[in-house]
Amino acid sequence: xxxxxxxxxxxxxxxxxxxxxxxxxxxxxxxxxxxxxxxxxxxxxxxxxxxxxxxxxxxxxxxxxxxxxxxxxxxxxxxxxxxxxxxxxxxxxxxxxxxxxxxxxxxxxxxxxxxxxxxxxxxxxxxxxxxxxxxxxxxxxxxxxxxxxxxxxxxxxxxxxxxxxxxxxxxxxxxxxxxxxxx
Amino acid sequence: xxxxxxxxxxxxxxxxxxxxxxxxxxxxxxxxxxxxxxxxxxxxxxxxxxxxxxxxxxxxxxxxxxxxxxxxxxxxxxxxxxxxxxxxxxxxxxxxxxxxxxxxxxxxxxxxxxx
Numbered sequence: 318x319x320x321x322x323x324x325x326x327x328x329x330x331x332x333x334x335x336x337x338x339x340x341x342x343x344x345x346x347x348x349x350x351x352x353x354x355x356x357x358x359x360x361x362x363x364x365x366x367x368x369x370x371x372x373x374x375x376x377x378x379x380x381x382x383x384x385x386x387x388x389x390x391x392x393x394x395x396x397x398x399x400x401x402x403x404x405x406x407x408x409x410x411x412x413x414x415x416x417x418x419x420x421x422x423x424x425x426x427x428x429x430x431x432x433x434x435x436x437x438x439x440x441x442x443x444x445x446x447x448x449x450x451x452x453x454x455x456x457x458x459x460x461x462x463x464x465x466x467x468x469x470x471x472x473x474x475x476x477x478x479x480x481x482x483x484x485x486x487x488x489x490x491x492x493x494x495x496x497x498x499x500x
Numbered sequence: 501x502x503x504x505x506x507x508x509x510x511x512x513x514x515x516x517x518x519x520x521x522x523x524x525x526x527x528x529x530x531x532x533x534x535x536x537x538x539x540x541x542x543x544x545x546x547x548x549x550x551x552x553x554x555x556x557x558x559x560x561x562x563x564x565x566x567x568x569x570x571x572x573x574x575x576x577x578x579x580x581x582x583x584x585x586x587x588x589x590x591x592x593x594x595x596x597x598x599x600x601x602x603x604x605x606x607x608x609x610x611x612x613x614x615x
Contacts, residue, residue, distance in 0.1 A: 332553065336545035343545075344537045352529055365548070372552040419532075426535060433521075433528035452522045453529050484521040 320384060328375050335375075338384065339368050346388055352453070353446050354396060355416035355438040363399065367392040382460075389454075390464040393446060397465075400442060436486035444479030451476045 320341075326334040346367060350360035370391055378387055416438035420430040437445060447465065450456045451472075456464070461472040581589040 330553065332546050332549040335549040336542050339545045339549070340539065340542060343539050347537050348533055348535075352532055368545075368548065369552045372549055373556055423531065423535065428531045428535060431524070431528040431531065433524040434532070437525060437528065448525070449529065453526055480518055480521055483525060484517055487521060487524055 321380070324375075324378065324380070324384060328378075335372060339371075342385055342388055343368075345385055346392060349389055349449075349454075350392055350396065351419065352449050353393065353442070355419050357419055357422055359396075363392055363396050366395055366399075370395065386456075386460070386464075389450075393464055394466070397442065397446075432487055433483065436483045439486070440479055440482055444475050444482065447472050447475045448479035448483075452480075 320338070323334045323338050327338060343364065346364045347360050350363050351357055354360050354363070367388060371388065374391070378384070382390075416435070419438075420434075423430050437448075440448070447461050450461045450464065451458070458469040458472045458476075461467075461476075462469040465472065467475075578589070581592065
């Protein structure tokens with residue numbers, strides 16, 4: 318079964334099709350959430366909440382965008398909503414504390430916690446999310462606007478300011494070759 | 501001319517710095533992507549979906565029950581007043597129309613005011 322068939326039978330309520338769809342997209346979803354939340358626990362928590370929401374709202378998926386983009390859109394809005402609600406809770410605090418666990422997680426697997434990741438983790442969600450969607454996942458400003466429910470111009474401005482903020486922190490002096498490819 | 505050259509070279513420098521920044525961000529995020537993610541097995545996903553579908557069914561039944569109950573209460577109230585207290589029925593009708601009209605008018609006024 319290809320993705321389209323899986324989605325159609327999931328819309329009819331077939332739980333096995335849902336399971337296959339979720340299993341296929343789970344790693345992408347968790348890794349995306351890890352990048353925007355900078356916290357592995359919250360990433361998994363929101364990934365599971367996103368899938369629950371997806372079961373409820375599958376009839377609204379019209380197939381105009383990719384299924385993965387639709388999941389990313391739901392996950393992003395869930396994170397923003399939950400963050401707004403739980404802002405005062407200690408586990409959701411801004412800045413260094415949030416990313417410390419992820420840093421430890423990476424270092425325990427012999428992966429380097431780079432200055433860029435540190436700078437990225439210090440950005441506000443408003444800047445970090447559009448920046449990652451644009452320059453890592455290759456979404457257009459219009460698509461980012463749709464995902465975040467903001468104007469394309471606002472998305473562009475947030476990406477630019479986020480980029481300037483990271484540049485200020487980095488004071489780039491090495492010249493690695495990046496890739497700006499839509500995945 | 502010198503100014504133009506100066507500004508174009510500073511623009512180039514800025515572009516280069518931004519490109520380097522994007523590269524550094526992507527390299528960092530690539531490291532995050534390369535980490536192993538624990539993916540639960542099919543059974544777990546199936547169970548999660550079944551649980552969610554069950555929650556939805558319960559929610560739907562509850563909402564339907566509330567809807568039917570509310571409809572029955574309203575209808576029985578209307579039928580009772582229409583048959584036993586026709587005067588009160590017409591007064592209620594008039595009050596409903598008046599409240600709806602006032603509420604709509606105020607809504608339009610608020611919209612016009614905000615423009």
